[in-house]
Amino acid sequence: MTRRLVQLLLASLLVLTVRGKVAAQQAATDLLAQGMRAYQSLDYDQAAAILRRGLTRTVGDTLSTAERLQALTYLGASELFRDRRDAALAAFRQIAATDPRYRPSEIIFPPQVTGVFGEARQQTKTVFFQVQQETEFRAKTEHFTARLVASSPHDVAVTITTGDGKLVRRLYDGPIADSLAVTWDGLTEERNPVQSGRYTLRVAPRAAGAGQLARQLSLEILRAKPDTQPWPAGAGLAEGTPLPLPSSSSSGPAVRSLAEGLAAAVAVVVLPSIVSHDAAGFKGRFAIAAAIGGAGIVSFFAQRSAPAVDAIAGANAAARAAARRRLEQVQQQNAQSAAEVRLIVRAGPATSVELGGGP
Amino acid sequence: MKTLVLAAAGLTLLGSAVGAQQRLRATGWGDGAIVQLGTQILGARESQSGPVFGGEGRLGLGPVTLGVGYLEGRLQPGTSGTPQGRDLVEARIFVSARPLSWLTLSAGPRVRAFVTDAATERWVWWEGRARAQNALASTPLQTYIELWRALSARVNLPEPVDHVQGGEAGVVLRPPGAALWFRLGYRVDGARLGGGLRSETVEAVSLAVGIGGP
Helix, strand or coil, X not given: CHHHHHHHHHHHHHHHHHHXXXXXXXXXXXXXXXXXXXXXXXXXXXXXXXXXXXXXXXXXXXXXXXXXXXXXXXXXXXXXXXXXXXXXXXXXXXXXXXXXXXXXXXXXXXXXXXXXXXXXXHHCCCEEEECCXXXXXXXXXXXXXXXXXXXXXXXXXXXXXXXXXXXXXXXXXXXXXXEEEEEECCECCCCCECCCEEEEEEEEECCCCCCCEEEEEEXXXXXXXCCCCCCCCCHHXXXXXXXXXXXXXXXXXXXXXXHHHHHHHHHHHHHHHHHCCCCCCCCCHHXXXXXXXXXXXXXXXXXXXXXXXXXXXXXXXXXXXXXXXXXXXXHHHHHHHHHCCEEEEEEEEXXXXXXXXXX | CHHHHHHHHHHHHHHHHHHCCCCEEEEEEEEEEEEEEEEEECCEEEXXXXXXXXXXXXXXXXXXXXXXXXXXXXXXXXCCCCCCCEEEEEEEEEEEEEEECCEEEXXXXXXXXXXXXXXXXXXXXXXXEEEEEEECCCCCEEEEEEEEEEEEEXXXXXXXXXXXXXXXXXXXXXXXXXCEEEEXXXXXXXXXXXXXXXXXXXXXXXXXXXXXXX
């Protein structure tokens, strides 16, 4: 009997545990559906409770942005019909802070709800960024564009700051209605191209007060290497390296060759007396001396009478001029490329910072 | 001791070149010469002459070159002097380096023998050489002058060796595009022994045909 009772208790505990886990693991989307059904059944208390449970779920299965907006709309409407206007406004402000373009369906929700929603949207002053993931542009001549979408018309100050908050450039200071395209040419306040690093695109309401939200977008900026052209082939000609053809027949090599030939010839003649005082002196050496001396003389005249010097000089001058023109063209293009700073801007995540509550 | 020092220096230079993994250069040539030997003993002069043939081979690696040479020929007496001829046999080994594009320095031992039916006169000496060679502008010709001196010398003669030295000059023709080169030169060396009691002079007019660097 006692054994049967213990088994029964264990089975009951098991069932309770499983049911608790199932409830905890109930999908957030199911909670949204239940909340919507409760709202449609006019059970606003139940609807608000269920929707809050779904919205507060932070682990496991959570609501998507669209589902979250839908849940907030039903929650705001439920709170309104529970005569909790402030709670309804808070829910609608969250919607405005999440997506300024979102509007509750006028078919589903009565004017009473959409009217309060409009009021909440007017009270919420924030913007949203629409930026390309990566933008490459030439500083000063081209620009980076960020489209700002406002939750409601208000005045904003748009700035670029460094990662630690120092002002780099003021981009815009004025009203924003529905949306606004803000451009930046990549220059600082001093009109210098910005250095590589992490920056922040910051949009803050000009009438900053408690509860107001400033939006920040993290930007990673890289300076791209200038796109230069390679040094043209034959550029050395323009810089005075040796020409492909000799352009002159200076007398230096000719005289040197003559001197070398004659020196070797004289050496042949005098070597016996230098090396050995007793040398008889081989008569055949004079023929060798004559051959060597003759070679030096031939070289002298061959070098002196190098033909077509003017034609060669002319061809060299033309080649040199053409090479110089090519070189100057490339140098000019490369200098222009080097002067142009190309920036690559990679957009990071956007965040909200509440203003008026301290630093 | 000197042999060991020079051999070590040569091996060190060659070793450094091998370490640098440079390309091996080979050069060789054949040489034909008319040699005239003049000997003067106590004022009495005799001369012999004849054709001599030989060759030389070199292996270069980086700045260092190792070479061996050999020549041999028969010298016949001239109108005056000894009645019998003699054979001339000569060999040398050397290591050379080229500190400048036109200058080559070399050192090594040389042996020379004059062989007759009755006796053999043997010379062994270590020599240091300096050779200047440069191209003649606008021609395929080069001229060269080479001087050398024995650092130490031994001979199996009764007189002590005072000095042995020599020189060479000539012209090299390397036709454009040709693998072969030709060299026409004159060389002379003289040995003085016993304070001038005896001297020997060897002169040669040579024509060489080679392949590789001249």
